[in-house]
Amino acid sequence: MSNISILLSVSAAEASAIRVGIIAAIKAGYSHVVVESDNQGVINRINSKTFSAWESSSVERDISLISSRFTCISFLAISRSCNRVADWIVKTIRKGGCPDEWTRVLPPDLRKLL
Template identity: 30%
Template structure:
């Protein structure tokens, strides 16, 4: 239900996007794109309101129920855009993490991916490392709109609003991500974990040492099952 508070939220996000886009046009010589501003502002405001609703439910009931307004299934990007989903699998005892970035197009095809296994001082730092891999992967698509998505709301807020890290252990990595993302315009998206199953699964495989090197072109059956669950085609066999 629309409320005055919701309306104000949309107005604030719209004004903020206008200002940010003005700066991009002035400093980065981008062409004005009013439609893109409106769409990105609406999406950011909607995600903020959904996250606020989720936080309220958690506080009131002490649970992690996801409201109906938050997508619980992966959905493809718009035509001529690339969506890169990220996730990390972190082990507290070893501080090792597996990170994954999966790129899919508007048809839903898995077209590229990047994984790594490395040390991370905290779960948020691990999530930031996964986003860093996504930014590097985005270099494969220099002329396309790229959406980078994570199920870490804290991380997405820090990057998209250029805020300091809430976890000092992750501060250095998040600063690196903010710097790398400043060299190109990205769209940032927070999604529920239920909509991020493919990236989560690949990150888990990497952390356990069970991810095959050719997982993009020939995904293991466990990953292929998730891709099919998303209602999308798996990658073509070659």
Template identity: 25%
Template sequence: MTQNNSRWNQQSSNLYTEQRLLPQHWNPQTKNSFKINIDGSFLEHATEGAVAGILRDAIGTLLDGFTGIVPATSSLHTELQALLQALQAFVAWRNEHIVLETDSLLIVKMLNEQGQVGWEDEAAVHEAQIRLAHYSKITVAHCNRTANQAADWIAKAQRQKSLFSSWLMRLPQPLWELLCFDAPLSGCRSKNS
């Protein structure tokens, strides 16, 4: 399994020692590549959490996304569910160059077999490793929370039940503002710019 992990996470050796170099804002990918940002939202003592993921192209244009409510026992479990749902939701893109970013360093470490996996999360980590093997050119990377603001906003709005089911067709203004801030090359203009 280690060989497989190194295939889909080529940047893993730099993820842990160079944390101070992580981008503070969303960074676009190179031409002909895509970025997935995922996040989960969970309140302590809850029995469910909300998950979200978005797919953007090299200049930051929003191409697709998902949200969901999942059974959860912790923030980590919710983040793992976001990862699993992203790998399922975006499977049609599995042959493209993809960077999947999460603000959970622990998940990245667990996927690389460098972090302790509790028994309650072992099955989800194993399932994620299996699903990652179906993607031919994917890197799973850690990003700062500030570089994951759009996915974070979507997950929180879903948890608060304030996100309309048609959010991808008509973006809520706060999400539009975040996407424009992240990707000025996409041509979108926020009300504040």
């Protein structure tokens, strides 16, 4: 995965953040994961495998494929106030920041939220 410099929508940014998170979980050796997001549309499309949003469909398909590597993975929609980590990641990605290193070493600002 390379740096993401331009994203077209909030859905694409949220889906990209989810993809970064589950790749990090795989590399950390997790087999059971719960993914929480405040973007109901992205969560609904991932859960139903109905990738109809053109701006995020390719990333959502990637998430579906990558998810098969887990023994158990759940995608849940939660309110934004309960999802500070995803909110931080989405804002950072939208600013053009999503280096490959995130899957190996979390940025200090993100680590504080965990």
